[in-house]
Amino acid sequence: MRLSRYFLPVLKETPSEAQIASHRLMLRAGMIKQATAGIYSWLPLGFKILRKLENIVHEEQVRAGHIPMLMPTLQSADLWRESGRYDDYGAEMLRITDRHGRDMLYGPTNEELITDIFRAHVGSYKDLPLTLYHIQWKFRDEVRPRFGVMRGREFFMKDGYNFDLTKEDAMHAYNRHMVSYLRTYERMGLQAIPMRADSGPIGGDDTHEFLVLAETGESEVFYDSAITDLSLGERAVDYNSWDDCAAIVKEWTTPYARTDETHDEALFNAIPEARRKTSRGIEVGQIFYFGTKYSDAMGATVQGPDGKSTPVHMGSHGIGVSRLVGAIIEASHDDKGIIWPEGVTPYHAGIVNVKQGDAEADAACEAIYASLNALGLEPLYDDRDERAGGKFATMDLIGLPWRITVGPRGLKNGVVELTCRRTGESEELPPEQAIEKLA
Numbered sequence: 001m002r003l004s005r006y007f008l009p010v011l012k013e014t015p016s017e018a019q020i021a022s023h024r025l026m027l028r029a030g031m032i033k034q035a036t037a038g039i040y041s042w043l044p045l046g047f048k049i050l051r052k053l054e055n056i057v058h059e060e061q062v063r064a065g066h067i068p069m070l071m072p073t074l075q076s077a078d079l080w081r082e083s084g085r086y087d088d089y090g091a092e093m094l095r096i097t098d099r100h101g102r103d104m105l106y107g108p109t110n111e112e113l114i115t116d117i118f119r120a121h122v123g124s125y126k127d128l129p130l131t132l133y134h135i136q137w138k139f140r141d142e143v144r145p146r147f148g149v150m151r152g153r154e155f156f157m158k159d160g161y162n163f164d165l166t167k168e169d170a171m172h173a174y175n176r177h178m179v180s181y182l183r184t185y186e187r188m189g190l191q192a193i194p195m196r197a198d199s200g201p202i203g204g205d206d207t208h209e210f211l212v213l214a215e216t217g218e219s220e221v222f223y224d225s226a227i228t229d230l231s232l233g234e235r236a237v238d239y240n241s242w243d244d245c246a247a248i249v250k251e252w253t254t255p256y257a258r259t260d261e262t263h264d265e266a267l268f269n270a271i272p273e274a275r276r277k278t279s280r281g282i283e284v285g286q287i288f289y290f291g292t293k294y295s296d297a298m299g300a301t302v303q304g305p306d307g308k309s310t311p312v313h314m315g316s317h318g319i320g321v322s323r324l325v326g327a328i329i330e331a332s333h334d335d336k337g338i339i340w341p342e343g344v345t346p347y348h349a350g351i352v353n354v355k356q357g358d359a360e361a362d363a364a365c366e367a368i369y370a371s372l373n374a375l376g377l378e379p380l381y382d383d384r385d386e387r388a389g390g391k392f393a394t395m396d397l398i399g400l401p402w403r404i405t406v407g408p409r410g411l412k413n414g415v416v417e418l419t420c421r422r423t424g425e426s427e428e429l430p431p432e433q434a435i436e437k438l439a
């Protein structure tokens with residue numbers, strides 16, 4: 001992409017309404033624009049990152065054997081009356097009436113809708129296990145929308161639902177989700193710690209939230225620092241294996257890690273003092289096993305091997321995709337701007353031409369731009385006729401991992417400058433070598 005042809009409305013001033021770094025930086029970097037309280041337009045740069053995160057979520061869900069689909073944002077109130085949640089959900093639910101006077105709502109989550117699909121089409125245990133998911137906009141009329149996309153009213157969420165014959169099978173689904181989520185967050189360059197949590201209006205007993213440690217997080221968390229040493233890395237996981245998934249879940253759930261809702265002082269104090277940590281965290285996902293709560297209420301049954309009709313065991317599992325954009329920035333920025341982890345960066349490298357219009361500099365930039373594209377990388381070439389200082393500031397703000405700086409002085413010696421955004425370190429080297437380093 002050439003910056004002269006892009007739409008990147010960066011702001012010079014720091015917007016006064018933004019209280020935390022990620023919100024400020026997303027506005028300044030031209031990623032989002034507020035449409036109205038808690039509702040945002042995703043401008044091209046923000047949208048590109050949102051899509052990258054969405055793709056990672058899809059890839060990891062499909063890898064775990066879960067099946068993508070798409071449900072609508074608007075739902076009929078009748079289904080929610082069946083589960084009893086139409087009244088329970090309260091003011092967070094946006095209620096709408098259509099021209100025929102029918103009660104509708106903008107879905108805050110989809111347990112009812114998916115259970116309705118399931119009961120219409122599945123009747124035998126032979127069709128289980130089944131996990132369906134979608135990534136779709138949700139609406140919750142939050143009392144205090146704030147921190148930009150972190151607590152929006154309209155937000156983008158992956159939600160998945162497992163249907164199983166037995167509790168044991170449903171616990172495998174639970175474990176499989178935990179593992180696939182750990183992998184998802186790791187690919188995004190994040191450490192998200194699973195913590196025992198409280199189930200709230202979804203209902204049920206078994207639930208973990210995934211929290212990214214950050215001072216600006218809204219949850220208070222208590223954990224054994226041993227958990228922060230864990231990582232999945234490249235290890236192979238057989239998602240069909242109960243034991244494989246359960247072993248990983250055991251590893252991650254053995255060290256103490258809880259939110260304030262489930263915190264237990266006595267257990268916490270049993271951890272050696274040096275490892276006892278209290279901090280704040282951003283909730284980027286949650287998994288639930290809730291048994292037959294919805295299948296009982298809505299009549300989602302299958303015929304078991306013994307011929308008897310039995311309600312299915314279910315769970316639901318969510319990842320806050322749009323919130324993650326903010327969470328990644330909270331975890332990875334400095335005073336100059338965002339620092340994208342390699343796995344989610346909108347462009348792989350920026351090319352800064354310090355003397356636009358200089359025939360040699362222009363030609364060298366074009367050549368580097370073409371080579372990076374040919375390698376399947378996405379460079380962002382700042383080909384605008386602007387001061388070098390302004391170009392550097394923009395690149396630092398939008399946080400691409402690498403910058404290649406090209407100018408007549410370096411070219412005389414046959415070199416360009418390659419700068420790492422994270423460390424700030426630069427080295428001079430011939431253009432071909434700079435390209436090789438990025439490949």
Ligand code: ATP
Pocket residue numbers: 109140142149150151152153154155156157283284285286318319320321322323
């Ligand atoms: P919170 O405690 O932050 O209100 P929640 O527990 O109500 O979140 P869940 O029902 O568990 O949310 O939804 C799954 C995920 O969706 C959350 O883990 C979070 O990442 C994301 N999410 C929830 N509410 C919002 C929101 N208002 N804006 C952006 N993301 C959200």
Ligand code: MG
Pocket residue numbers: none
């Ligand atoms: Mg909430």
Ligand code: MG
Pocket residue numbers: 283
């Ligand atoms: Mg919560």
Ligand code: MG
Pocket residue numbers: 209283285286
């Ligand atoms: Mg939650």
